[in-house]
Amino acid sequence: MNAEYIAENESCLLEEMLSIRDLFCTSDQIVNGMVQQKAMGILRLCPGMTLEAWEILAQQHGLNDWITVPVDEDALPHLRHVQSVLAKLSYETEHDPLTGLSNRRVFERILDQEIERSQRGKTSVSLAILDLDNFKAVNDTYGHLKGDEVLIDLADLISRNSRRYDLVSRIGGEEFAVIISGVGIFKAEQMLDRLLAQIRELEFSTPDGTEKFGISCSAGVTSYKGLVEIKPHELIDEADKALYEAKNAGKDCVMTADPVDLQAVTKQTLVHANEKKFLFTGK
Structure with a gap:
């Protein structure tokens, strides 16, 4: 009927x-x-x-x-x-229609909530921004369908290697963000180093199936402990700056920015910057 x-x-x-x-x-x-x-x-x-x-x-x-x-x-x-x-x-x-990850709208909302949570409890939150290296070359060489496959597999790998209560988002074409709750800059850097090592192990077949190729990512990481008032865009800007440093350093690496609190407190007091860095990061 x-x-x-x-x-x-x-x-x-x-x-x-x-x-x-x-x-x-x-x-x-x-x-x-x-x-x-x-x-x-x-x-x-x-x-x-x-x-x-x-x-x-x-x-x-x-x-x-x-x-x-x-x-x-x-x-x-x-x-x-x-x-x-x-x-x-x-x-x-x-959600991003290609990868199924949260989109930028959700990312910005959750980041704002995590900053507020950090301010209330004086707990750490870290932000990592990852960018796929030389992605244009993948699209130009192997086509956009293969580029989509790379993005989907990369998104899946990042999700599988993040904790259930962290947020993984696709915030741009080949740019991803991870909000890492309860973790300071030192541990966040270690987590990103391990993640980038696994990304290097990903393999993709060329469209004709005759060859294999791999990918790499650059990452910038910063953190916040809730000790000063900040806006989400300030945390994003710091992670972006660290990502830019990673690209300039040859790509396929992690660069960190000092915690936003550390930068603000250093400007306000006379305590030696190295002493503050130890207090904030343990290094």
């Missing part, structure tokens, strides 16, 4: 629905952008249509944001369908 209904009615239904969507749902003022406070739903009766048939059409033609309601049946399956669509949309707004 579902297949027969779709076969008989798909063409005319889609023509009508897609024309309605193009007419009413592409303006900056309505629906998709949710700019206006007022909105109106448009009802279209579809005799013979079932929820199962609609799900097929919606999936194939990008109509998952349309809401269906039964005329004379139990509404519960339709409400569950709406709930599942909302859950999927919520997931997609917070």
